[in-house]
Amino acid sequence: MISTWVSVIVMLVVFVNGARNEDGIQPCAKVHTSSTVVPLGSPVSATCVIREDCPLVSGQALQIEWRLGERFIPSSPVANESSRVSQTVISSFNHTRAVLTCCIRASPPQVVAGVEIRAGYPPEAPQNLSCQTNLSIPNTLTCSWDPGQQETHLLTKYTLHTEIWDLSKNHTYELPPGVHRYVIPRTDFALFSEMKIYVKAVNGLGEVTSAPVVLEPVSAAKFDPPEIRKVEIVPKKYSCLRLSWNLSQHQVWMHSYRLNLEIQLKTADSSQWNEQPILVTRVRPVDQCRLLHGTQYFARIRVRYQKSPWSEWSSSRSGVTLESAPTGRLDSWMKVSRDHMPKQLNIHLFWKPSKQFRANSQNVSYVVSVQKLPGEKGKVCSTRGNYCTFQLPGRAKKVYLSAVNAAGRSPPTEIRIYQPKALAAVFDVTAVPQDDISFLVQWKRGAPSGLTGYVVEWKPLLATDNSHIQFETADKNQSGLIITGGFEPYKPYGISVYPRFKDGVGPPQTVNAYLRQKAPSMVPKLRFKKKWKSHSELTWDEIPLEQRNGIIQSYKIFYWDQKGPIHIVNADPEETKVTLKDLNTKSPYEAFMMVSTLGGSTNGSTIQFEYEPIDAVSVVMILTASGVAFSLLIIFLVGCSTIRQRLKVRFWPIVPDPANSSVKRWTSESTQDSHLSWDNEDPIYLSRLSFLDLPTKLSKEEDDLWLKSGEETSDLGESICGSPFIPGYCGSNSDSVPYATVIFSGPCSSPPPTEPHVYLRSESTQPLLEMEESFSPKCYQNMASDGVLREQCFFGSSHDCVPEEEAETVIRWDDFPFLQALEMNDTQND
Template structure:
């Protein structure tokens, strides 16, 4: 674009300044500037002069104007000059490249001359010059640098200069524009001779040279990764490995060089290399190196790298493994146990788990463990021997400790004393939770109550989908700790059971358990919905529990979405523990469809859709509903009436008369010896009820010489008659029960001697027609003589039960007793035919 603009300016100038013939071509105007290349932002001055004899302007007054690109600049007439001379000053040239022209004011303006001005910065000195030697064929020396932070906006050339002092040779290498890296061929340098290297930058505004570096090419060489040929144990030195190594094939000729070597190690079961590699200085290639102070009987992996003096380190070599010499295990083992009591066998069932403590050293790759009842080693007290880190065994209830030892080919560790801690029914832990911290760890938190004798806690975790006891892991914490970050190979979307046990001086308390996932996602399946029952306008839906291996997380919620054909979608949340919902206020007009959504914190999954409908109520349902409502209303009225009138004694006696019950009367208490002293103090006293399961009909014959004995208390098998046989029975026709309008009753006592306090006026007992119970109104339970009363008055008394002062023997001519007038006595009648 710029070159096009310049060509246009030249063509215009040629047209204006053209002569009459080709032999006399002279410009009509001359334009001079201070410089065509200036520093960016500096002032620029330009002058334009028009010849007096220019044919285009002979005899004319001209007015010169200046333009920078398309912008008009104010001109300044030159002092003591005609109007054909003009000058312009640009105080700050801020363009990297622009065209300045002088024109004659006309329509259109005529260009008389022009010039292109470029602006920029002088180059900076190159920075960070460095060189690296490549010892792999072909050998080269590559140098690179930074051109600087500031853009010059001008074409800048770089030249690499080298000087070999020993050979007194100089070399220069010119680079292409924009290239800041150059590779020197092997013929232009010597590996073990020092050389001086620098870079020069040049443009139209100036030049700059980098800080020179002096180096020996071999000291800038980056070696190929070396190789470890062998890593083996040092004989008779525990914890030492001998490392043999060599350079790569391309650098094997450098056997006489002294190099620096770094070694890094890690155990075979570790994922991280040692933080600080071991430095071995000034070592010749292929010379073995001993590495000591290592763990005994442990497999190690080793890597090495090399460099010459301060040259860059080579890449790390490939791994090589070696095993140190074995020695007897050292240190103690951490343990915990679960104990269950078998009361029938009088044995303790023990699950013992252990793991190496921070101070434990197995000192061997092949370690087994022995649990023994004796501290000294031997086969007699051995409980179990295993290569696992757990043991299940039984012990007598009186056992209080066992001993745990680690064993390898070199010996046995000092036994760790394991106290048998019995389970305690003490709960001091609550609010156990476990949340993922990252993909390889879980953060466990719990709350603890203050408890005397608490020594700490045991956090145990195990996969719930695998019952292998070897996968059980545990960690012991202090008593004042309420959180723990547990790490391990936790599989995503798999459940883990985490339990926290309180540990006391004399036992292990009750644990609290929580399930946890390192990562969660949506469940793998959704249980199928079933219709359990339907009633009125409701329906109950249920489903089975989702299998644990399909949950992929902790179930947060169950949601049932349902709708009919014309209605909106409704949602019902279900309790994750109940797994049921009741849909209410359904319509019978159209069928419904529903599906279940199961959610975890990692996502949700929808189940299949089911269809169901609500049947309208039929005649039978209506009748059942009305009947049930009527029965419920009747019961409510009855209960209400009974409640209202239960405190009204008169109404109660009116509608529900109190009928005496001989089975619950006080007659049970009457004996021949206590009859005289039995009485009621007042009407307010209630007799102690005596409940009889049945009424016995006894024949009580009077034995000679036994009149004074109490037949009720006697243990004799045969009984005597109760006076005379009572004819009549409640099972005979004509018996009047308690449902009659008047209740007939009388006092019944046992046959035997009866006495009453001597009274001046004998008591007379009559058959009563009263509806009130006589037993409640009697003043005394002492049996009295019953007297038959004649129509006109009392003529003679008859004593039916016991002697009395008022009674006279019944005469033969007296009329017979009317037993029908005494229905209760008639019920006690005995058949005399037995005699």
């Protein structure tokens, strides 16, 4: 745009400064160059000649200057010429377009002449000329070409030329600048007449022609996609399908000409068409054979005339070949366990087609039987899936697997039942993505005897159905295997390696793997939990498996207070809590979590928490917990004491101590309440209970008899006192104690006696068991012959004794309710 304005200014200046004569306006000066279009980078020379009658220089000395655009360039006067002629040379013209001007030095300089110079490259010969005929309405012939890689920087014109030899017609078509494609109308060519086509390119530096193309327009026709009408079986041919097809509506008339046809096939369970299309020259109808029996195929076709371009592929249609009985064997994998019943085997059997297996049908089922011959007897499983679960007796050794369709049954595949073994032979299993569809599984081998191979099993962890389990076998010498099984990115898979032995299957080693990983889809919410002193605990829930998108590598907790720096704590990926230590109890905190996998990290939302000192509720809780703990300690100690006492009684039985027995203790609460005077008196010690059926009134002689008996008993005790055989009997520290005999006047059923009950004293020198503390009895009350109770002392005097008059007390039968409950025995003397 600037160069254009400069050219306009130069022309205006020359017009104004020109001289008028009879021929019109003449320029004041003129610039002569070798060419106004030059190759880019070539030298350019120019000469400026000023007219004698130029009004700008009349009567003045001249000084001529040169400008290239806005830049001055050196000049030199021409030898043997006047000062009105000047010359300049540009050694390398590096502008694609520039204005060269001749000026007279003045103030300001006066432009007297100028010329525009263009630079560029000559055109390249057009490449890749091709023409294609459209047989649809309207019929046309479209030709296109490539102008070349180098830019010419010059205006280049292209023309398309056609020569029809049979008709002696030539046509030339001029194209607008920058257009490299032209559509020849149907009137300028004949479908079945050969013609020559070429392209010519012209610019200021030269002219060039493309290589010519000789063709018959119909051979350059690209047909519309054909249509497959149907795909059907060929009678009595198990491996053949017949295709019927048509051209499009506007090209049906071409059926009578020799066309070429290509067919592509694929099975229903395949995602790829066969790489090498099938070329067919006999196009109606088309039979395709050597196909699998009973298999669904999809077919598509395309056509062309001789060597014309292929049409686009048609829409696909499907057909099924005739089915036959399945052939080949099945690859299997069995897992055996004894979970509940020791005499029963729980069996999980998986299978897949081997390379030799052919289902030969669309509807195939699989039968597992304990018998080799076909039949309902012995069948344990029948399914259309790829696995089966059943139970067998513990003595079962093998099963048979067969594929069945409407045409028959495959030969049975024998599968031995291997018991699980505890012998490990696989270590350090790893699974690394190999590409976008497979894993490289590697392991370290053990060296146990009897090893026959390995089984690599994998399944998606988000699917619980066993139908998704897949497996591959490996030789015993292998330590790695590439597995391919429709893996999806960002989904977890469990990959296990089992060792196989001659007589069993060893325990597996399992790893989780992802084909590709990315940042988790969510971050768990942090929860604050106060702990003791300046420590706090942050907890969170585990991320659901379907939202992890990879193996969790780390949990990072970022926390800070209003004044301090940001702190980072790394949590164990297996944990869901972390403890924050040394917190400032007077400042609120903020925190967030970052969860990372190998594919990226995700930050969670920020929470705020403030650590508060221990409040009253915390104190109450602490005291309550301490009280509970103390109570449990007391219960534990008491329990231990009770257990100790029971053990002591068990191994060291307690012998009754007569010195610690008391009739007083047998008295009921009501009796104790009515006789409070007994509470301060010493107990009576009993040697035995005698139940006598006494008469209502006891005679004087009988009284004396009892008294004598008592005296004799007393004398016996006194006689023993001081005996050399039992030393230490007498005295308050003696081991012997006084005994007493209780006499009842009648049985329990008799009416209460009117006489007071009688206590007879009995003194025994039976030594007592050794006790921790010695016991010294003091006094006891005895019945005199007159029926009056008198307190007596034995083994020496006692200051606790009182006169008999002061100790007179009437004892009643009601004072002893325990004794009332005892059965009365008949003890009358002969």
